[in-house]
Amino acid sequence: MTKQKKKKLSPKQRRLAVRKHPAAGVSGVSRPRGVSHIIAKIIEFGPLLLIGCGPLIFYGKSGEFENVPKMAFLQWGIIVLAVLGIWHDKKEKGFTWELIPMDVLLLVFYAFCWISLLQAQNPYLATLPLLHYAAAIVFYFFIRHTVADIGHIDRYFYVITLSVAAVSLIGIAQYLFNLTWVPQIVPPSSTLSNKNMAAHIISMSLPLGIGCLIISRRTWQRIVFLLCVFITLLYSLYIKTRASWVAAIIILAIMAACLAPRLRFLLRRNSWKRLLLPTAAGAGAVLLLVVFSQLKPAEIPVPILKESIGERFLSITDFKEGDSAQLRIIWWKNTLQMVKDHIWTGVGLQNFKILYPRYHRAAAVDWSFKDEQQLTRVHNDHLQMLAELGIFGFCAYIALFISIFWLFWRSFFRGHDEEIKLRALGIFLGVLGFAVNATFCFPMERAIPPVLLFSFAGLLVVLYRLSGNHATAVWKIRTHLPVRIGLTLILLALFVSSAYFIRRILLADKYFVKAIMADKQGSLADSNEYLLKAKQYFSRYNSNISALLARNYTLQKQFDRAIEEYKETFRAHPYNTSAILNTGYCYLQLKQYDEAEKYFKWAIDIMPTCEQAYNNLGIIYFSRQQYDAAIEQYRTALEIKKDYPEPHINLGNLYRTQKKLDLAIQEYEAALRINQNLPETRQWLSGLYTERGQYDKAHEVLQPLLQVPAKTSAESYILQGNIYQKQRQHEKALAEYSKALALKPNNPLIYHNMGLAYFYQQNYELAEEYFKKALAHKPPLAESNSMLGQIYLQKKDDQRALYYFESAVRINPQLKDAQFNIAAIYLRQGDSNRALAAYQEVVRIDPQDAPAHYNLGILYRERGDFTKALAHFEQALNKPSPGLDVKAIAGFITTLKEKLTP
Numbered sequence: 058m059t060k061q062k063k064k065k066l067s068p069k070q071r072r073l074a075v076r077k078h079p080a081a082g083v084s085g086v087s088r089p090r091g092v093s094h095i096i097a098k099i100i101e102f103g104p105l106l107l108i109g110c111g112p113l114i115f116y117g118k119s120g121e122f123e124n125v126p127k128m129a130f131l132q133w134g135i136i137v138l139a140v141l142g143i144w145h146d147k148k149e150k151g152f153t154w155e156l157i158p159m160d161v162l163l164l165v166f167y168a169f170c171w172i173s174l175l176q177a178q179n180p181y182l183a184t185l186p187l188l189h190y191a192a193a194i195v196f197y198f199f200i201r202h203t204v205a206d207i208g209h210i211d212r213y214f215y216v217i218t219l220s221v222a223a224v225s226l227i228g229i230a231q232y233l234f235n236l237t238w239v240p241q242i243v244p245p246s247s248t249l250s251n252k253n254m255a256a257h258i259i260s261m262s263l264p265l266g267i268g269c270l271i272i273s274r275r276t277w278q279r280i281v282f283l284l285c286v287f288i289t290l291l292y293s294l295y296i297k298t299r300a301s302w303v304a305a306i307i308i309l310a311i312m313a314a315c316l317a318p319r320l321r322f323l324l325r326r327n328s329w330k331r332l333l334l335p336t337a338a339g340a341g342a343v344l345l346l347v348v349f350s351q352l353k354p355a356e357i358p359v360p361i362l363k364e365s366i367g368e369r370f371l372s373i374t375d376f377k378e379g380d381s382a383q384l385r386i387i388w389w390k391n392t393l394q395m396v397k398d399h400i401w402t403g404v405g406l407q408n409f410k411i412l413y414p415r416y417h418r419a420a421a422v423d424w425s426f427k428d429e430q431q432l433t434r435v436h437n438d439h440l441q442m443l444a445e446l447g448i449f450g451f452c453a454y455i456a457l458f459i460s461i462f463w464l465f466w467r468s469f470f471r472g473h474d475e476e477i478k479l480r481a482l483g484i485f486l487g488v489l490g491f492a493v494n495a496t497f498c499f500p501m502e503r504a505i506p507p508v509l510l511f512s513f514a515g516l517l518v519v520l521y522r523l524s525g526n527h528a529t530a531v532w533k534i535r536t537h538l539p540v541r542i543g544l545t546l547i548l549l550a551l552f553v554s555s556a557y558f559i560r561r562i563l564l565a566d567k568y569f570v571k572a573i574m575a576d577k578q579g580s581l582a583d584s585n586e587y588l589l590k591a592k593q594y595f596s597r598y599n600s601n602i603s604a605l606l607a608r609n610y611t612l613q614k615q616f617d618r619a620i621e622e623y624k625e626t627f628r629a630h631p632y633n634t635s636a637i638l639n640t641g642y643c644y645l646q647l648k649q650y651d652e653a654e655k656y657f658k659w660a661i662d663i664m665p666t667c668e669q670a671y672n673n674l675g676i677i678y679f680s681r682q683q684y685d686a687a688i689e690q691y692r693t694a695l696e697i698k699k700d701y702p703e704p705h706i707n708l709g710n711l712y713r714t715q716k717k718l719d720l721a722i723q724e725y726e727a728a729l730r731i732n733q734n735l736p737e738t739r740q741w742l743s744g745l746y747t748e749r750g751q752y753d754k755a756h757e758v759l760q761p762l763l764q765v766p767a768k769t770s771a772e773s774y775i776l777q778g779n780i781y782q783k784q785r786q787h788e789k790a791l792a793e794y795s796k797a798l799a800l801k802p803n804n805p806l807i808y809h810n811m812g813l814a815y816f817y818q819q820n821y822e823l824a825e826e827y828f829k830k831a832l833a834h835k836p837p838l839a840e841s842n843s844m845l846g847q848i849y850l851q852k853k854d855d856q857r858a859l860y861y862f863e864s865a866v867r868i869n870p871q872l873k874d875a876q877f878n879i880a881a882i883y884l885r886q887g888d889s890n891r892a893l894a895a896y897q898e899v900v901r902i903d904p905q906d907a908p909a910h911y912n913l914g915i916l917y918r919e920r921g922d923f924t925k926a927l928a929h930f931e932q933a934l935n936k937p938s939p940g941l942d943v944k945a946i947a948g949f950i951t952t953l954k955e956k957l958t959p
Contacts, residue, residue, distance in 0.1 A: 176405050189508075193508045413431065461485065465482075468526075668697040709741065846859070
C-alpha cells in the first residue's frame with residue numbers, strides 16, 4: 058500500500074512534500090514533544106484559529122459590538138504568534154530575510170499612511186486603521202515565513218470556507234427566522250453588524266470555497282464544501298448586496314475561463330463520467346438556490362430591503378435618480394474635487410469625513426447630505442485612499458495589487474505545477490473579490506478584510522516560492538539576537554498601543570451608548586454623566602460624544618456650557634455642520650446676535666441651501682428690528698424648502714409686530730397648510746381672529762386643539778375663554794378658564810381673566826378676589842393691578858386705587874390706561890403738577906390719545922401757557938374720541954388763537 062502511494066507522487070510533488078520551512082514545525086520533522094513542540098503547533102494552527110474564529114467574534118450589546126472586538130482579537134493574536142515565531146528555534150545560526158517587492162511595498166504603503174497624518178485635521182481618527190494595518194502586515198510576514206507547503210495552504214482554504222459558511226448560516230437564520238441574539242444594524246448581517254460588511258468576506262471566500270471542492274480528495278469532503286458554497290451563495294442572495302453579486306459573477310467567469318483548459322483535457326481523455334456527478338451536484342445546488350431564494354423573510358423589526366432578489370439583481374445597471382448607485386457616482390465626483398485640491402499629500406488617513414462637508418456640492422449636489430446626516434466614507438476604498446493618502450500613497454496602495462497580480466502571474470502562467478496554479482487562482486480571485494467590493498464599499502475599515510487581504514498576499518508569496526522562483530534579494534544576519542530583540546520590542550509596543558487605544562475606544566463607546574439609552578428614557582442628567590465619562594477616555598476619536606453632551610446642555614438651557622462642548626466638537630471635527638448650526642442657536646438664545654450671525658453664515662457657506670440657517674438669520678434680524686432683512690431671509694428659506702413651516706410662522710410674528718394683521722394671518726395659515734399640528738401657531742392665529750372680531754374663525758382654528766380633552770393645553774382653554782369673553786358670554790368664558798386653572802393652578806393669567814369675567818358681570822367682589830389671586834402668583838401682572846385700581850375707583854376709594862395704578866405702571870410703564878387714571882386721581886386731588894406729568898406719560902405712550910391731549914390743554918390753559926394749550930387742543934381734534942365735546946374744544950382753540958394774536 059505504501060509503495061503504491063509513492064508511485065502516484067510525481068517528482069515535483071515529492072520535492073514539495075519535503076520542502077519544509079525550519080520554523081514551521083510541521084509533521085515530517087523529528088522533534089521532542091516538549092515546549093518547543095507545543096509552540097510549533099501553536100505557530101502552525103494559531104493563524105487558522107484567528108482567521109476561522111475572527112468573523113464570529115462579537116460583543117452582545119449595542120455600540121461597537123463587532124468590528125473593534127474583532128480587531129482586538131486579531132491584533133493581539135497576531136502579535137502573540139509573531140513573538141512566538143521570532144523566538145522559536147532561536148538557536149539557529151542566523152536570521153534570513155528573502156526579500157521580494159511585496160515586502161517593501163507593504164512597508165511603503167504603511168509609511169504613507171503615517172505621512173498623510175502630517176496634513177490631517179484630526180490624526181486621532183486614524184488610530185484603529187494604523188493599528189490594524191500594522192497587525193495585518195505582521196500577519197503577512199508571519200505567513201510567508203511559517204507556511205512551507207501546499208498542505209498548509211489547503212488548511213487556509215478549508216478554514217476560511219468553513220468560517221464564512223458559519224457566518225452565512227447565522228445570517229440565513231436571521232433572514233428566515235428573525236434570529237435576535239446577535240445585534241444587527243442593517244440585517245441580515247450575521248455577526249458583522251451590516252449586511253454590506255458580510256458581502257466583503259463572502260466575495261473573498263467564494264473562490265476558496267470552490268477551490269476546496271476541487272482540491273478535496275474524499276467524497277465526504279466535497280459534500281461538506283459543496284454545502285458550504287451553497288450556504289454562502291444563498292446568504293449572498295439574501296443580503297441583496299449588488300457589489301457581492303458583481304464580484305461573484307466576475308470571479309465565476311474568470312475561474313471558468315482559467316479552468317476551461319483542464320476541462321477540455323478531461324473530456325479528451327473520455328473522462329466525462331468523472332464530470333457527471335459534479336455537474337449533477339452543481340445543477341442541483343443551483344436549483345435549490347432558486348427555490349430557497351423565493352422564501353419570504355421573517356418580520357424583522359429593523360429596516361430591510363423590500364425589493365425581491367430578482368428586482369435587486371436587475372437594478373445593478375439602474376442609475377436612476379435616488380438610487381444608491383447614482384448617489385455613489387455623486388460622492389465619487391465630489392471626492393475627485395477633494396483629490397484635486399489635495400493631490401500630493403492627501404487629507405490624512407480617515408480624515409475624508411471631516412473635509413467632505415466642504416465638497417458635498419463641489420461637482421454634483423449630494424442630495425443625501427444634511428446637517429444631521431453626513432457622508433463619512435466615499436464607498437470606494439480605492440478613491441478614498443487617493444483622497445486621504447495623496448498620489449504617492451495611492452501609488453503605493455495600487456502597487457500592492459499590481460504586485461499580487463505579478464505573483465499570481467508568475468505562479469499561474471509561468472508555473473508548471475497544476476496544484477500550485479489551482480491554489481494561486483483561488484487566492485488571486487479572493488483578492489479580486491476584495492478589490493471589486495472596495496470599489497463600492499469600505500472593506501479597508503473593517504476588521505476581517507485587511508487581514509484576509511494581506512494573508513492572501515502572504516500565501517501567494519509562498520506559492521511563488523514553491524513554483525521555483527527566487528527572492529529579489531536575500532539578507533542574512535548572523536548576529537540575529539539584537540534583531541530578534543528589536544522586532545520583539547516593536548511588537549510589544551504595538552501590543553501595548555493596541556490594548557491601550559482599543560480599551561479607550563470601547564469604554565468611550567460603552568458610555569456613549571449608555572448616554573443615548575438614558576437620553577431616550579428622558580434622563581438628561583444620567584446621559585450627561587455617561588458622556589462626561591466617555592469624554593475622559595477618547596473624545597477626540599468620536600466627536601459625537603461632545604456634540605451629544607452639547608445638545609443635552611442646550612435642552613437644559615445651559616447655553617454657555619453647550620457652546621464650550623461644541624467648541625470641543627470642532628477640535629475633533631471642524632466642519633460638523635450640525636454643531637455649527639447648534640452653536641449659532643445657543644448664541645441666539647443668549648442674545649449674542651453677532652456671534653450667532655457668524656455661525657449661521659458659516660453654515661450657509663458650507664451648505665448654501667440650508668433653509669434652517671436662513672430662517673435663524675431672519676430671527677436675528679427680527680430681534681434687531683431689521684424687518685426688511687429678516688423678511689428677505691425668511692423668503693430665501695421658503696424658496697429652498699417650500700414645505701418648511703417655520704419661516705411662515707416667523708413672518709407671521711413679524712407682521713403681527715408691525716400690526717399688519719392681514720399678512721400675519723396669511724403666513725400663519727400657510728404654516729398650518731404645511732403642518733396642521735402646530736398648536737402655538739393655531740393659538741396665535743385664533744388670537745388674531747379674536748382681535749379682529751372674527752369669532753367664528755377664531756373658534757374654527759382653535760377647535761382641533763380642544764377635540765381631545767386629555768391633550769388640550771391650558772393655553773387653548775384660555776384662548777377659548779377669551780373668545781367667549783369678547784362675545785360677552787362670560788359664563789362660558791369662566792367655564793373654559795376653570796378648565797385651564799385645573800391644569801395650571803399657579804398661572805396668574807388665568808386668575809386675571811376670571812377676574813375680568815366677574816368684573817364685566819359687575820361682580821366686583823369676586824373680581825377683586827381673583828385679581829388679588831393673580832397678584833399672589835409670579836410673575837405679578839400689571840393688568841391685575843390696574844383692574845384692582847378700577848374696582849377701587851368704582852368704590853370711590855381714590856387712595857387705594859392710586860396705589861394699584863402706580864403699582865401697575867411700576868411693572869409696565871407702557872400701561873396707558875393706568876397712567877391716565879393716575880392723572881385723573883391727581884387732578885381730582887388738586888395736584889396739577891403730578892396730573893400734568895401723568896398725562897404727558899399717556900401721550901408719550903400714545904400720541905393720538907385725544908382725552909389726554911384735551912386734559913393737558915385744560916391744565917396748560919389754567920397755567921396761562923396758551924401756546925402749549927393750543928397745541929394739545931388741536932391734537933385732541935385730530936382724532937376726537939366719542940366722549941369729547943368737539944364744539945367746546947373748537948371754541949377753546951378759537952379763543953386761544955385770539956389771545957395769541959398780537
